[in-house]
Amino acid sequence: MYLVLNNVYQSCNIVGSGKIFIKDIKKAEKFKIVEMSAEKIKIETDSQLELDTIVHLKIILNSILFNIYIDAKGKVIEKNIIEFMGLSDKVKKEIDEIIGNACS
Numbered sequence: 001m002y003l004v005l006n007n008v009y010q011s012c013n014i015v016g017s018g019k020i021f022i023k024d025i026k027k028a029e030k031f032k033i034v035e036m037s038a039e040k041i042k043i044e045t046d047s048q049l050e051l052d053t054i055v056h057l058k059i060i061l062n063s064i065l066f067n068i069y070i071d072a073k074g075k076v077i078e079k080n081i082i083e084f085m086g087l088s089d090k091v092k093k094e095i096d097e098i099i100g101n102a103c104s
Contacts (some may be wrong), residue, residue: 014102016060021056038092040083049076068098
């Protein structure tokens, strides 16, 4: 399953979770990752995410040997789909490699 057919980066279902912080709301909400790429993430959450909202994500990707922690800023572009903002090409490449290894 892919978020967008023409992704620059690969996308797949990956095991992970995290917390989402929404501006002006003091409490972080938990989420589960549905699908992720180095460009965007689709999450499952009880939070109502409004379009164009800027959020801060603390992501945990689970693997057998260790967990990978990612702090990211993003913008809600569709229901429960957040496009990452400000990630360097280096970080995008690292995420792409992690996803490729986890999903192959």
